[in-house]
Amino acid sequence: xxxxxxxxxxxxxxxxxxxxxxxxxxxxxxxxxxxxxxxxxxxxxxxxxxxxxxxxxxxxxxxxxxxxxxxxxxxxxxxxxxxxxxxxxxxxxxxxxxxxxxxxxxxxxxxxxxxxxxxxxxxxxxxxxxxxxxxxxxxxxxxxxxxxxxxxxxxxxxxxxxxxxxxxxxxxxxxxxxxxxxxxxxxxxxxxxxxxxxxxxxxxxxxxxxxxxxxxxxxxxxxxxxxxxxxxxxxxxxxxxxxxxxxxxxxxxxxxxxxxxxxxxxxxxxxxxxxxxxxxxxxxxxx
Amino acid sequence: xxxxxxxxxxxxxxxxxxxxxxxxxxxxxxxxxxxxxxxxxxxxxxxxxxxxxxxxxxxxxxxxxxxxxxxxxxxxxxxxxxxxxxxxxxxxxxxxxxxxxxxxxxxxxxxxxxxxxxxxxxxxxxxxxxxxxxxxxxxxxxxxxxxxxxxxxxxxxxxxxxxxxxxxxxxxxxxxxxxxxxxxxxxxxxxxxxxxxxxxxxxxxxxxxxxxxxxxxxxxxxxxxxxxxxxxxxxxxxxxxxxxxxxxxxxxxxxxxxxxxxxxxxxxxxxxxxxxxxxxxxxxxxxxxxxxxxxxxxxxxxxxxxxxxxxxxxxxxxxxxxxxxxxxxxxxxxxxxxxxxxxxxxxxxxxxxxxxxxxxxxxxxxxxxxxxxxxxxxxxxxxxxxxxxxxxxxxxxxxxxxxxxxxxxxxxxxxxxxxxxxxxxxxxxxxxxxxxxxxxxxxxxxxxxxxxxxxxx
Numbered sequence: 001x002x003x004x005x006x007x008x009x010x011x012x013x014x015x016x017x018x019x020x021x022x023x024x025x026x027x028x029x030x031x032x033x034x035x036x037x038x039x040x041x042x043x044x045x046x047x048x049x050x051x052x053x054x055x056x057x058x059x060x061x062x063x064x065x066x067x068x069x070x071x072x073x074x075x076x077x078x079x080x081x082x083x084x085x086x087x088x089x090x091x092x093x094x095x096x097x098x099x100x101x102x103x104x105x106x107x108x109x110x111x112x113x114x115x116x117x118x119x120x121x122x123x124x125x126x127x128x129x130x131x132x133x134x135x136x137x138x139x140x141x142x143x144x145x146x147x148x149x150x151x152x153x154x155x156x157x158x159x160x161x162x163x164x165x166x167x168x169x170x171x172x173x174x175x176x177x178x179x180x181x182x183x184x185x186x187x188x189x190x191x192x193x194x195x196x197x198x199x200x201x202x203x204x205x206x207x208x209x210x211x212x213x214x215x216x217x218x219x220x221x222x223x224x225x226x227x228x229x230x231x232x233x234x235x236x237x238x239x240x241x242x243x244x245x246x247x248x249x250x251x252x253x254x255x256x257x258x259x260x261x262x263x264x265x266x267x268x269x270x271x272x273x274x275x276x277x278x279x280x281x282x283x284x285x286x287x
Numbered sequence: 288x289x290x291x292x293x294x295x296x297x298x299x300x301x302x303x304x305x306x307x308x309x310x311x312x313x314x315x316x317x318x319x320x321x322x323x324x325x326x327x328x329x330x331x332x333x334x335x336x337x338x339x340x341x342x343x344x345x346x347x348x349x350x351x352x353x354x355x356x357x358x359x360x361x362x363x364x365x366x367x368x369x370x371x372x373x374x375x376x377x378x379x380x381x382x383x384x385x386x387x388x389x390x391x392x393x394x395x396x397x398x399x400x401x402x403x404x405x406x407x408x409x410x411x412x413x414x415x416x417x418x419x420x421x422x423x424x425x426x427x428x429x430x431x432x433x434x435x436x437x438x439x440x441x442x443x444x445x446x447x448x449x450x451x452x453x454x455x456x457x458x459x460x461x462x463x464x465x466x467x468x469x470x471x472x473x474x475x476x477x478x479x480x481x482x483x484x485x486x487x488x489x490x491x492x493x494x495x496x497x498x499x500x501x502x503x504x505x506x507x508x509x510x511x512x513x514x515x516x517x518x519x520x521x522x523x524x525x526x527x528x529x530x531x532x533x534x535x536x537x538x539x540x541x542x543x544x545x546x547x548x549x550x551x552x553x554x555x556x557x558x559x560x561x562x563x564x565x566x567x568x569x570x571x572x573x574x575x576x577x578x579x580x581x582x583x584x585x586x587x588x589x590x591x592x593x594x595x596x597x598x599x600x601x602x603x604x605x606x607x608x609x610x611x612x613x614x615x616x617x618x619x620x621x622x623x624x625x626x627x628x629x630x631x632x633x634x635x636x637x638x639x640x641x642x643x644x645x646x647x648x649x650x651x652x653x654x655x656x657x658x659x660x661x662x663x664x665x666x667x668x669x670x671x672x673x674x675x676x677x678x679x680x681x682x683x684x685x686x687x688x689x690x691x692x693x694x695x696x697x698x699x700x701x702x703x704x705x706x707x708x709x710x711x712x713x714x715x716x717x718x719x720x721x722x723x724x725x726x727x728x729x730x731x732x733x734x735x736x737x738x739x740x741x742x743x744x
Contacts, residue, residue, distance in 0.1 A: 125520045128529050128550035128563075202689050209682045216549045220562045220670030221479060222678060223470070226355045227324040237317035240309045251310070266317075274324070 013043030134214030148200020455691030472674030565666030
């Protein structure tokens, strides 16, 4: 399939961009970062084309459903979502070192997808339960939400590294030098963390609502405390706590960063762990 | 005594309003919710005893871990969360209400001092000229201003944008309470049940879910299933469609006829919704078999139920011993046993898709499976939830409210003209935004530049 080939190139582009972002930190060479960003954009465009092409291939095969129905498709869509949120943040902040901490997540999922056997990557017809437009809305909103949290967690890790080093270097008030010189200021990192969650949280809310609407339409109950549902509520609570914690003075910076990392760990568990460890409704169509 | 009591109430009120309580409740809710995803919910005591053993079972049972989302302490946490939400909103709403509907039109020095975006200029133009100019400037670049003229000759401008965005957060908070109310309405006045109906039969009852004993519930009308079918994608066993054809009979009248119920397209009647959810075989299937005598070529047709004995033209007894709707991916197949007296049983499989296949066996009689009839039952989830609309309204408000709360800002600008000696005017202006301060700062700086041009010209 041509779309698979496009996905291969996407994975390659993200990988190269990731290496360049990492190389940017010690070399401090702005051109490297610019090239990395350009390649990220190219990768994202390829990713978009690949998803579109796969959709078309599914239509040609007489199915015509959005490519968001099994684990492989969710991986490539998650990578797409992470990149778009990251690139939007890049337009706003131009804090290129953040790429070194966000791109690896996208690369990880693309690589996992590429390593899957062919039958897991094949376009499958939809079982009756998945034959609904709600599926598309539900998946898009959830994954953009997850992606917001991924970017927030990347910025939070950078924040913790940087603030730790700054505090160790004493109260000299000089920003950390060396490798950390290319990190954006802790203030910017804290802001990226907050802004990415500000995008992620309403999207997750919408994801939960569309999921509930779909469940109500398909099974007659909008909420059944299924493990996946419950975990989505858990991450919703965590980020709701995060957002409220912003309003009290004690919870910015370090505590906010930790909450964001815990939130993303819970998100990953909600995304993958629930499928692999716990039983429930969301099994990604046997992938 | 009286003051002490009051202070206790005050302390309680402060506790209910505190943001710390919000954060702690949210973290507790998320942490405890994990328990219910790790321990399977609503299973039988035997199953739990087997998994956890006597002691652990007793502890978990006491703590309500086996139905924890309905346990007193989890519902208590949710109630505390709602109380906190309500108290917080009540405490803060009046101030916000005042800000929106009764804003400070006249900015004094104290107010200007609190604004981080603030500027003071002396203009050579007279207050009167500036008054019209500034009014037009604000209208063109920001929003129409309200003008207040003080007795001391000072002129005050107040302009604002999206004051209503202040209510976003309260809409969000209210929406959560509305969703919870909808859920309570659903659980008090609605039910969740199921019913299995065999093709060609009808029922007027469903069975409640979740109870220790199956409890029937009267639907108030009759549901008849005329047909159930499963379609598969060509060449695979991947299900494409589960479909029940249903007729609803109310008071002896067929009110809905031949209605198709499929997954993701439920049937609603009188607020009760039927969802296609399962199916299975109902009783033994029956078969149409053709048996051809190899020697003569004569054939005979049999109509048999599974296990029902019959005799071949030669007198040997046989029966259909077993049946599969999909035998090793070759489709429907019957297992036939010929049982001659005193001899060994001859058993073989015939496939509906390959009528000539049995000839290869080399027996005196060639069997083929012409048709079969396997009656199915179809399983419906049956639900009634009068609170669901309340929940959806809550969900919509939740989305609208949080988008407004996060992304829209209430921006305000004050301008004060102070007449100075020699026809000059002292101009003070400042602005504030309740969200996105950096963004507002940029916009304010831009406006400041234009504003100064205006004052200079």
